[in-house]
Amino acid sequence: MRMNxxxxxxxxxxxxxxxxxxxxxEGLSGRVSRHLQSDSSLSAADYAVLVHLADxxxxxxxxxxxxxxxxxxxxxxxxxxxxxxxxxxVVREGCPEDGRGAFGVIxxxxxxxxxxxxPRHVETxxxxxxxxxxxxxxxxxxxxxxxxxxxxxxxxx
Amino acid sequence: MRMNxxxxxxxxxxxxxxxxxxxxxEGLSGRVSRHLQSDSSLSAADYAVLVHLADxxxxxxxxxxxxxxxxxxxxxxxxxxxxxxxxxxVVREGCPEDGRGAFGVIxxxxxxxxxxxxPRHVETxxxxxxxxxxxxxxxxxxxxxxxxxxxxxxxxx
DNA sequence: GAAGATTGACAAATCAATCTTG
DNA sequence: CAAGATTGATTTGTCAATCTTC
Numbered sequence: 001m002r003m004n005x006x007x008x009x010x011x012x013x014x015x016x017x018x019x020x021x022x023x024x025x026e027g028l029s030g031r032v033s034r035h036l037q038s039d040s041s042l043s044a045a046d047y048a049v050l051v052h053l054a055d056x057x058x059x060x061x062x063x064x065x066x067x068x069x070x071x072x073x074x075x076x077x078x079x080x081x082x083x084x085x086x087x088x089x090v091v092r093e094g095c096p097e098d099g100r101g102a103f104g105v106i107x108x109x110x111x112x113x114x115x116x117x118x119p120r121h122v123e124t125x126x127x128x129x130x131x132x133x134x135x136x137x138x139x140x141x142x143x144x145x146x147x148x149x150x151x152x153x154x155x156x157x
Numbered sequence: 158m159r160m161n162x163x164x165x166x167x168x169x170x171x172x173x174x175x176x177x178x179x180x181x182x183e184g185l186s187g188r189v190s191r192h193l194q195s196d197s198s199l200s201a202a203d204y205a206v207l208v209h210l211a212d213x214x215x216x217x218x219x220x221x222x223x224x225x226x227x228x229x230x231x232x233x234x235x236x237x238x239x240x241x242x243x244x245x246x247v248v249r250e251g252c253p254e255d256g257r258g259a260f261g262v263i264x265x266x267x268x269x270x271x272x273x274x275x276p277r278h279v280e281t282x283x284x285x286x287x288x289x290x291x292x293x294x295x296x297x298x299x300x301x302x303x304x305x306x307x308x309x310x311x312x313x314x
Numbered sequence: 315g316a317a318g319a320t321t322g323a324c325a326a327a328t329c330a331a332t333c334t335t336g
Numbered sequence: 337c338a339a340g341a342t343t344g345a346t347t348t349g350t351c352a353a354t355c356t357t358c
Contacts, residue, residue, distance in 0.1 A: 021182060118164070137301050
């Protein structure tokens with residue numbers, strides 16, 4: 001358990017990177033969510049689900065795929081979809097080939113909602129995230145994100 | 158309201174940057190939280206509060222400062238502190254100069270907790286976040302985070 | 315019994331409303 | 337009545353347990 005080794009503390013620069021990274025994303029997501037909510041009564045979670053479904057062929061996806069595409073736990077997606085079903089943004093349908101499977105399917109109301117919301121949402125993201133950064137910074141960020149995500153996937157738990 | 162302008166959609170590269178940024182941070186924070194939780198029964202939020210208090214003179218901070226230092230809403234911090242008071246990690250104390258004010262003060266138990274937890278936590282952050290990135294990337298990330306945060310602060314709401 | 319998915323109980327975050335002192 | 341802070345109601349997320357089909 002290596003209890004008696006001196007830990008390698010983070011340098012101030014490393015701390016700034018870590019805390020800044022976390023806080024910048026939390027701040028951004030929070031702000032974007034509030035804009036979304038007040039413009040459209042959609043949460044960021046609602047929006048994410050609708051985007052993925054709208055892009056999918058037939059407006060439908062298997063639960064597990066939908067969860068994976070958003071990077072969420074299955075149970076989180078299931079709760080989310082349940083709430084969206086109540087608001088008629090989505091419906092559930094069984095899977096003919098595999099009786100265990102289930103589809104989430106976007107409704108016409110869901111499509112209307114996202115069509116009406118997307119333009120302002122995109123503007124918000126552009127204004128708060130894209131605009132203040134240079135193209136090079138965006139590129140680095142993309143690389144970094146990909147690397148971090150791959151690294152996480154390689155390490156189970 | 159500019160309803161009939163065609164919105165400037167995000168390019169694929171811009172989408173990747175935005176989604177990647179959000180997902181990388183969510184993935185990282187989630188993983189780090191779970192490590193923390195299983196190692197120590199502290200949540201990431203608990204840890205953040207304890208770190209700030211432990212660093213502060215007298216192990217104490219005014220509620221508003223504590224909230225600001227974590228970048229949280231006051232009410233979130235208040236709920237968080239209440240839960241931590243129940244677990245004896247923190248106590249509340251009144252402010253002599255200003256009767257409205259309140260301090261959060263770390264307890265000896267709180268200090269023990271964080272001292273015991275910090276080494277493994279730091280290792281986790283290093284392994285998952287610092288190690289897979291180059292120093293240049295960390296630097297860019299820090300700059301980007303600072304810029305984004307400043308940009309957010311300038312725009313109220 | 316394992317895969318696919320949902321449920322229920324609980325913990326945490328958000329928002330508006332409230333309380334108290336200046 | 338404004339500032340500092342907390343509370344309560346509601347929504348959202350997490351974890352373990354369950355249900356059903358393969």
